[in-house]
Amino acid sequence: MPSLDSLFEAAKAIQAKAYAPYSRFKVGAAILTPNGGVFTGCNVENAAYPVGTCAEAGAISAMLAGGENRIEVIVVMGEGEHLVTPCGGCRQRIREFAAPETPIHVAGPEGIRKSFTLEDLLPFSFGPDNLSA
Template sequence: MAKLDALFSAAKAIQEKAYAPYSRFKVGAAIATPSGQIFSGCNVENAAYPVGTCAEAGAIAAMVAAGENRIAAIVVMGEGEHLVTPCGGCRQRIREFAQPQTPIHVAGPEGIRKSFTLDELLPFSFGPDNLADR
């Protein structure tokens, strides 16, 4: 539970730093790796849509830049009353570094709203193991 609390706190803190002048919809994401490190990212918009970057992509980039390559859990925090699950592209990005049972927690400012496994969000996915036989 402490790890989930730390992930939630990291996602909430980074969400405030999002650059979202066009949509005004800030998203934060925090990733825990098996080593216990936490990496976070926020969405960064650009006037030339759709050149912006999702929060999950930023967190994954920070993780990889630090030399890590496995996601143990992730929290994605959005605004509003609806669930803000990772977009299709980010689900595939997460898939690159996660296992089917990796927990993906979707949060709002009040706390975790719903938890999924990667397999629930991206069933029958294509990933690195599909290329292992080549």
């Protein structure tokens, strides 16, 4: 099973590939699945800014394309002095494929800065279980 260090390195490597010519704010994300799969994504902007794709959304898409559908752990990598946590939309996207206790690690170039659970970032969330019959 990949370590947290290897997830950090995967998020850092994909962050460098982000396409952010307008905001110049590059983000990378790496997901570990229960089967040991690692899937990454980076933010992708376009000229119709702010219509773009977040790193977490890209990693989730890669996970699904790779045949997996559960998030065990996620690392989100950003720059600057402030924590780069998933945006509201990505918190909900993560919720679709993760349990409330799923760890979300927020990283900067120096390493993991802070760790949360999904429940910490999205308390009292609405998810797939709300729609189950």
